[in-house]
Amino acid sequence: MEQAVTIFIDGLTYASWLFIVALGLTLVFGVLKILNIAHGSFYAIGAYAAASFVGWGAAMKLAPGWSIVAMLLAAAAVAALLAPLTERGLLRFFYGRDEVLLVLVTYALFLIFEDLTKLVWGANPYYVSEPYALFGNVEVGRQVYVGYDFMLVGMALLVGGLVWWGLNRTRSGKIVLAVIHSEEVAASMGVKVSRVYALAFSVGIFLAALGGAFTAPMISVQPGVSVGVIIVSFAVVIIGGLGSIEGAAIGALIVGLARSLAVHVAPVAELFSIYIVMAVVLMFRPEGLFQRIQARKI
Amino acid sequence: MGFATRAPAAIGLLLTALLLGAGCLMPKWLTFLITMAASHGLVSLGIVLLMRGGVVSFGQGLVFAAGGYAAALAFAQLGITDALGLTLIGGAVATLLAAPFAPLLARYRGIFFAMLTLALSMVAYGALVKVSALGGSDGFNMGRATLFGQKLPDAQVGYVLYSVTVVMSALLAIAARRCFDSTRGLVTLAVRENELRVEYLGGSVREAMAINFMLAAFVGGAGGALTVMSLGHIDPNFSYWTTSGEFVFVAILAGWQSVLAVFVASLVLEMVRSFSSLYFPNTWQLALGLFLLFVIRFLPRGIGSLWFRDKP
Numbered sequence: 229m230e231q232a233v234t235i236f237i238d239g240l241t242y243a244s245w246l247f248i249v250a251l252g253l254t255l256v257f258g259v260l261k262i263l264n265i266a267h268g269s270f271y272a273i274g275a276y277a278a279a280s281f282v283g284w285g286a287a288m289k290l291a292p293g294w295s296i297v298a299m300l301l302a303a304a305a306v307a308a309l310l311a312p313l314t315e316r317g318l319l320r321f322f323y324g325r326d327e328v329l330l331v332l333v334t335y336a337l338f339l340i341f342e343d344l345t346k347l348v349w350g351a352n353p354y355y356v357s358e359p360y361a362l363f364g365n366v367e368v369g370r371q372v373y374v375g376y377d378f379m380l381v382g383m384a385l386l387v388g389g390l391v392w393w394g395l396n397r398t399r400s401g402k403i404v405l406a407v408i409h410s411e412e413v414a415a416s417m418g419v420k421v422s423r424v425y426a427l428a429f430s431v432g433i434f435l436a437a438l439g440g441a442f443t444a445p446m447i448s449v450q451p452g453v454s455v456g457v458i459i460v461s462f463a464v465v466i467i468g469g470l471g472s473i474e475g476a477a478i479g480a481l482i483v484g485l486a487r488s489l490a491v492h493v494a495p496v497a498e499l500f501s502i503y504i505v506m507a508v509v510l511m512f513r514p515e516g517l518f519q520r521i522q523a524r525k526i
Numbered sequence: 527m528g529f530a531t532r533a534p535a536a537i538g539l540l541l542t543a544l545l546l547g548a549g550c551l552m553p554k555w556l557t558f559l560i561t562m563a564a565s566h567g568l569v570s571l572g573i574v575l576l577m578r579g580g581v582v583s584f585g586q587g588l589v590f591a592a593g594g595y596a597a598a599l600a601f602a603q604l605g606i607t608d609a610l611g612l613t614l615i616g617g618a619v620a621t622l623l624a625a626p627f628a629p630l631l632a633r634y635r636g637i638f639f640a641m642l643t644l645a646l647s648m649v650a651y652g653a654l655v656k657v658s659a660l661g662g663s664d665g666f667n668m669g670r671a672t673l674f675g676q677k678l679p680d681a682q683v684g685y686v687l688y689s690v691t692v693v694m695s696a697l698l699a700i701a702a703r704r705c706f707d708s709t710r711g712l713v714t715l716a717v718r719e720n721e722l723r724v725e726y727l728g729g730s731v732r733e734a735m736a737i738n739f740m741l742a743a744f745v746g747g748a749g750g751a752l753t754v755m756s757l758g759h760i761d762p763n764f765s766y767w768t769t770s771g772e773f774v775f776v777a778i779l780a781g782w783q784s785v786l787a788v789f790v791a792s793l794v795l796e797m798v799r800s801f802s803s804l805y806f807p808n809t810w811q812l813a814l815g816l817f818l819l820f821v822i823r824f825l826p827r828g829i830g831s832l833w834f835r836d837k838p
Contacts (some may be wrong), residue, residue: 263637321823327637328582332778333822335771339815346808459648459767466641500652503645510642514634 243484244384250464252435258471259428268458269341274440277302279354307434353450360445469516542696564695567792568749572742573777580718585643589620591764593747594754620747632735654762665761781828
């Protein structure tokens with residue numbers, strides 16, 4: 229029983245940051261129809277930026293509580309700086325091309341960012357331990373858990389709720405939905421599609437960087453974090469159905485629980501438990517759990 | 527058989543003879559580079575075969591690793607040391623591994639095909655890392671292969687394996703050309719254009735896709751076996767997704783029209799990789815990424831389209 233609680237809480241924590249990252253991925257796919265391999269790079273850059281920002285905060289002798297603000301600022305800075313550069317400067321030249329070719333474009337982008345992050349931050353690991361202790365410890369039964377983990381779960385709920393509200397209850401959200409539904413009709417109604425693309429891409433990148441910034445205290449930030457994250461978040465959005473918020477939430481939960489179950493019960497299976505789940509889901513629901521069936525094109 | 531069907535085979539054999547002759551004069555690093563380009567090119571050839579049907583596999587590392595591990599294990603455990611035999615074993619084992627998945631994968635298209643193949647290769651990666659009998663994440667070394675019962679002395683081993691790789695690649699490339707121009711190859715092209723029409727005309731889309739996947743597995747496995755014989759080492763990274771990504775890279779760079787272009791593209795990748803890791807070791811991925819973007823932007827149908835203009 230106690231182990232079941234541990235597995236559940238571990239899985240939930242893992243699922244929460246994964247959901248934030250995967251939400252960005254699924255949003256970008258929903259609007260721009262690009263499955264973005266470089267999403268993992270933005271996650272990594274978010275983590276590195278958070279390490280730098282928190283470091284500067286500490287150097288200025290700010291109270292530890294400010295490190296949360298520093299991490300938020302880091303994510304926002306990454307999105308504000310890199311999203312327009314990538315979308316306007318590069319991706320827009322490839323719109324309308326084959327989906328798989330677009331995956332390869334972002335693969336090229338991923339390779340470029342891998343080296344750029346190494347050039348900027350070097351190859352040594354960064355540790356951002358400061359914010360991790362901010363929320364104290366929580367006792368559940370006889371086990372002690374770090375409060376930060378529960379804060380992450382709350383943040384994932386908040387972010388998911390905000391994105392849902394933004395898409396379904398605001399004017400600009402409705403416009404985004406219209407573009408997702410049919411870009412041509414939206415354009416003919418006077419919607420500036422390129423602006424919607426830029427907006428959606430920026431929000432997506434912000435979510436990736438946010439996930440990176442807030443996981444930075446839990447990991448050592450070093451080259452290679454981008455690779456692991458991108459493959460796992462692919463699994464999440466494929467399981468949930470590309471372009472679906474509920475799908476990303478359920479997918480993240482499934483992946484998080486499958487992974488923590490594997491870690492605690494059968495450590496040998498840790499690496500591939502996620503992919504087995506993904507393969508099984510794809511076999512029975514080729515379009516993912518939450519994807520609407522699309523008409524076959526003649 | 528007219529000129530059009532015989533010409534590619536003639537060109538292939540001529541090029542092979544030229545490469546074998548020139549190999550005697552080449553420095554060792556160059557023969558090794560060409561060996562790697564040819565054996566990796568085989569895997570990409572499999573992707574091109576799939577691309578002709580409109581799907582791209584992001585998990586060809588799976589069959590590459592299957593062929594490599596099969597050859598290395600047959601060498602170490604079964605005592606089979608002949609280079610040609612090991613190549614065939616690599617191809618056969620990869621095909622057997624792919625066979626149960628082929629009918630399943632034949633139902634998927636586009637991004638889902640890519641992701642499902644990616645998932646399969648990553649399952650294999652995860653499993654290989656954990657199997658300590660196969661050396662875990664370090665992999666294991668493989669001894670020196672033989673050819674027709676002859677041991678290969680130090681001075682010649684590089685050249686002999688180079689020749690084996692070049693000849694095997696040429697034979698498989700010619701076979702691939704024949705396959706592209708066969709009835710099934712043309713059905714595959716039609717699938718890419720319009721699946722429903724193929725079905726209306728009585729062709730089986732799924733059968734074509736499943737068989738293509740198995741053929742791609744065979745060439746990929748053979749490529750893995752040839753690679754491991756020249757490298758003398760295998761590890762789970764053979765099945766990692768970035769390895770698969772490089773195979774897709776070469777396939778996109780080559781385009782789906784020409785078989786020769788696949789090997790040219792593979793050679794270009796190997797050269798870019800070794801020269802940039804020599805001259806700018808910290809930014810070679812950056813160079814590779816920029817190069818890839820350049821190709822996709824300005825040569826959308828690959829370098830094969832430079833000399834293959836007749837068909838749209």
